[in-house]
Amino acid sequence: MKTMSWTAKQLILLDQTKLPLIEEYITCTDYQRVALAIKRLEVRGAPAIGAAAAFALVLAALELSAQQLSYSEFVNQLKNCQQEIAAARPTAVNLFWALEKTFALTATCQTVAELITALEQTALSIYQDDVQANxxxxxxxxxxxxxxxxxxxxxxxxxxxxxxxxxxxxxxxxxxxxxxxxxxxxxxxxxxxxxxxxxxxxxxxxxxxxxxxxxxxxxxxxxxxxxxxxxxxxxxxxxxxxxxxxxxxxxxxxxxxxxxxxxxxxxxxxxxxxxxxxxxxxxxxxxxxxxxxxxxxxxxxxxxxxxxxxxxxxxxxxxxxxxxxxxxxxxxxxxxxxxxxxxxxxx
The missing domain is CATH 3.40.50.10470 (Translation initiation factor eif-2b; domain 2)
Incomplete structure (x- = not known):
C-alpha cells in the first residue's frame, strides 16, 4: 500500500483519514488539491509531506505553462503557488525543505519546458531518496x-x-x-x-x-x-x-x-x-x-x-x-x- 504515486502528470494519494476501514485514493491534478490533502492530513508524516509538496509544485508549473507567460512572469507566479503550498502546515520542516529545493531550480533553468522537466526529476529524486533513507x-x-x-x-x-x-x-x-x-x-x-x-x-x-x-x-x-x-x-x-x-x-x-x-x-x-x-x-x-x-x-x-x-x-x-x-x-x-x-x- 503506497502512500503516493506519480503517474501521467497526476499525484495519486492514499487517503489516510479513511484508514484502516476504507482504502481510498485521491487523484490530484492541480497543486491546490495536494495542498488541501496536506492540510486535511489525507497525506501526513514529514517525509511524505515533503515529497507531496515537491510534486505539487510540478503540478503548479504544468498549470501555469498553459498561460504562455514569459520566464520571469512564470517564476513569479510559481513563487505564489509555492507560498500557497507552504501555508498548508507550519511545523513539518520537510515541507519547506522540499519546496525550497525544487523552487531553487528556477535560478538554473532558462525556459519553462526545461524547468518543468527539472522539477519533475527532482520530485522523483526526493521520493526515491526517502525510500533509500528509510x-x-x-x-x-x-x-x-x-x-x-x-x-x-x-x-x-x-x-x-x-x-x-x-x-x-x-x-x-x-x-x-x-x-x-x-x-x-x-x-x-x-x-x-x-x-x-x-x-x-x-x-x-x-x-x-x-x-x-x-x-x-x-x-x-x-x-x-x-x-x-x-x-x-x-x-x-x-x-x-x-x-x-x-x-x-x-x-x-x-x-x-x-x-x-x-x-x-x-x-x-x-x-x-x-x-x-x-x-x-x-x-x-x-x-x-x-x-x-x-x-x-x-x-x-x-x-x-x-x-x-x-x-x-x-x-x-x-x-x-x-x-x-x-x-x-x-x-x-x-x-x-x-x-x-x-x-x-x-x-
Whole structure:
C-alpha cells in the first residue's frame, strides 16, 4: 500500500483519514488539491509531506505553462503557488525543505519546458531518496538492539508517513526481520488516533506483533517494565537536537527518563532545521477544536466546548538517547555533536 504515486502528470494519494476501514485514493491534478490533502492530513508524516509538496509544485508549473507567460512572469507566479503550498502546515520542516529545493531550480533553468522537466526529476529524486533513507535508518536503528525487546512508539512514522518503509517503524520492521522484536506497544495518539488507526494497521500488515494502548497508559506500561525502548519519528529537529513530534512525545520523554528507558528519534537529515538554535523557535501548529470535540462525527465533548489542540510538542535534546539518521546515529545529541556529525558527512 503506497502512500503516493506519480503517474501521467497526476499525484495519486492514499487517503489516510479513511484508514484502516476504507482504502481510498485521491487523484490530484492541480497543486491546490495536494495542498488541501496536506492540510486535511489525507497525506501526513514529514517525509511524505515533503515529497507531496515537491510534486505539487510540478503540478503548479504544468498549470501555469498553459498561460504562455514569459520566464520571469512564470517564476513569479510559481513563487505564489509555492507560498500557497507552504501555508498548508507550519511545523513539518520537510515541507519547506522540499519546496525550497525544487523552487531553487528556477535560478538554473532558462525556459519553462526545461524547468518543468527539472522539477519533475527532482520530485522523483526526493521520493526515491526517502525510500533509500528509510532503509538506512531502519538498519542503523535495528543495530542498536542486541537482543529481543519490546518497543513503544507514538503516532505513525511508518510507510504511511514516508515514501519507504518508514522511520521509527522502519527501525521496528528491520529489527523484527532480525528477530529482535517481542512486542510493539502503539500509543493510540490523540486527537486523530494515528497510532490506533495507522500504526497498528501497518504493523499488523507487516506481521509485527503489536498492542494498542491509550496515551495515558504509557507511564504504567513503563513502570511495569513492559518496554525496553521508545522509538518515534520527528517533524522538525533544531540544531541542538530539540525535536518536535506529535503531541504527547514530550510526556513520553519525561516518563522515559524517570524509568531509565532510552528514547530514540528516527528521522532523515531533511527533518533537521539547522537555522534554529533550539526548539523554542519551532512553530507549533494548533488545529481545529473539532478534532477533539468528536471522533468520526460522534461527539466526545459538550457542544461548543473550548479546546486547546496543539498538534506537536517539543522534546528537549537532554531527554533523547539518540537520533537515528540515514548517515548513522547521533548518540546523546548536543549542538556540538550535531555540528561534528554534519561536518563528518558533509551535510
Amino acid at each position: 532503509q538506512k535508518i531502519g538498519e542503523y536503528g535495528a543495530a542498536l538492539f542486541t537482543e529481543q525487546i519490546n518497543i513503544l512508539t507514538h503516532c505513525n512514522a511508518g510507510a504511511l508517513a514516508t515514501c519507504g518503509i518508514g522511520t521509527a517503524l522502519g527501525v521496528i520492521k528491520v529489527a523484527h526481520q532480525q528477530h529482535k522484536i517481542g512486542m510493539v506497544y502503539a500509543d493510540e495518539t490523540r486527537p486523530l488516533l494515528q497510532g490506533a488507526r495507522l500504526t497498528s494497521f501497518e504493523l499488523q500488515q507487516a506481521g509485527v506483533p503489536v498492542t494498542v494502548i491509550t496515551d495515558n497508559m504509557a507511564g504504567w506500561v513503563m513502570k511495569n517494565k513492559m518496554i525496553q525502548a521508545i522509538v518515534v519519528g520527528a517533524d522538525r529537529i533544531a540544531q541542538n537536537g530539540d525535536t518536535a513530534n506529535k503531541i504527547g512525545t514530550y510526556s513520553l520523554a519525561v516518563l522515559a527518563k524517570e524509568h531509565q528507558i532510552p528514547l530514540y528519534i528516527a528521522a532523515p537529515i531533511s527533518t533537521f532545521d539547522f537555522s534554529l538554535v533550539d526548539g523554542e523557535a519551532i512553530p507549533i501548529e494548533e488545529r481545529s477544536a473539532l478534532e477533539v470535540q468528536s471522533i468520526q462525527g460522534v461527539a466526545t465533548t459538550p457542544p461548543a466546548m473550548p479546546v486547546f489542540n496543539p498538534a506537536f510538542d517539543v522534546t528537549p535534546a537532554a531527554y533523547i538517547q539518540g537520533i537515528i539518521t540515514e548517515y548513522g546515529v547521533i548518540q546523546q545529541p548536543t549542538a556540538a555533536k550535531i555540528l561534528a556529525f554534519r561536518k563528518q558527512h558533509q551535510l
